[in-house]
Amino acid sequence: MTEMLFRTDPYQRSARGKVTGHTDEGGIVVDQTIFYPTGGGQPGDSGLIAWDGHEMPIATAVKGDGDDIVLVPAEPMALPPIGAFIEQHLDWERRHKHMRVHTALHLLSVVIPLPVTGGQVSAGRGRLDFAMPEAPSDRDGLEAALQRLVEQDLEVSETWVSDEVLQATPELVKTMSVKPPHGAGQVRLVRIGRGGDQVDLQPCGGTHVARTGEIGSLKLGKIENKGRQNRRVNLLLEN
Template sequence: MSSMTALFLEDAYLSTAEAHVTGVREDGGILLDQTCFYATSGGQPGDTGFLERENGDRIQIAGTVTGETKAEIILVPAPGQAVPAVGEKLVQHIDWDRRYRLMRMHTACHLLSVVCPYPITGAAVSETDSRIDFDMTDTIDKAEITAKLMELVNANHPVHRKWISEEDLNANPELVKSKNVRPPRGQGQIRLVCIGEDSSVDSQPCGGTHVGETAEVGEIHIGKIEKKGKENRRFRIRFGPLPA
């Protein structure tokens, strides 16, 4: 398999990028030498958008997924699209408005894990209504949680990335907040997403895309807190102010 560079790991704001086709799978999936398209992983949906050919034609991309490993990123064309040739040069264009909403939401999920420091049992990021499930029994007021979230948003903490070795992660197991899922290993390094100067607010393994400052998240609120079992609470994050 040809090596592929995941450009979004270093620059989440890269919405276009040139690439060469390295392969086309039997199912139509397109492989590139480098990509700014994020693949579905860690609760965050994969990017959509299009590939622009040298003659101006477009190949619409309906989704992006991983292959046998997280390092293999597959762009999934919409039905009826033309098939590019191996070696062909293309320009990638992600649906930036959708991606940016997902970046804001994913960052908001990290902030919620700071406000609610409980083991995470599940999560899903979407454009309008994201959720995190916590292993907890406490009763918490959604207005109180919303206020604490907005304090972190309005403080405009920097959001940045940092790479550590797998040995460093082994020595600091508290960095992993998920109760059931562990960061993928075998690459030698683990990517941390950090919030605050010197990671003062938060630091946890994550391969997703995030905004550069917490103020970019914008106004958010906890729309609902649901009881999902004896020791599980589901928090739903939504954009906009808390309804009266």
């Protein structure tokens, strides 16, 4: 089992780790990592690892067997041996953009309160697909409402609830295409705002900024027709 350091501190940029295994595909399994693995519409992190005078670029991270996280080298080269200690360094600029975009997509689901049928995060842009038969009539109003939520500088935090609590409150689940994991006993919820200022609470395993003000300026991109009942709303960071 890989300890997910990004879960306790998404701002941690470097960390030590121990190699616990190799995959048949040439990946590196570690005992703890700051690299977020591809999942939930968010790409895996990239960066660099170093050990005993060697350096290796990491293209991404993926989920392995059970609760393992696998670091995927960017190019073929000799892997650090099992038992070796490595230093892990994130491509922080890319990760931070993922955090900003992912948090902004949560806000997009607030200003467009419709079921989400899909989504994707990338560095600097993202999109949500909505069960929306008609395109929104006031695009400028949506963009302004989104920016107001950013400028409120709302706190972003997490809480955990039992599987039973989530099952009893299905309205928390906005995404129709990806169901929160069950069976572990607890599910992580990401909260935006506190008390009377709370605007969102939904299951999510991704990485997020600490406050919405950190997202910065946003712009709505294309609103695309993705079928009779679906519209894709694109979102871009402006800085």
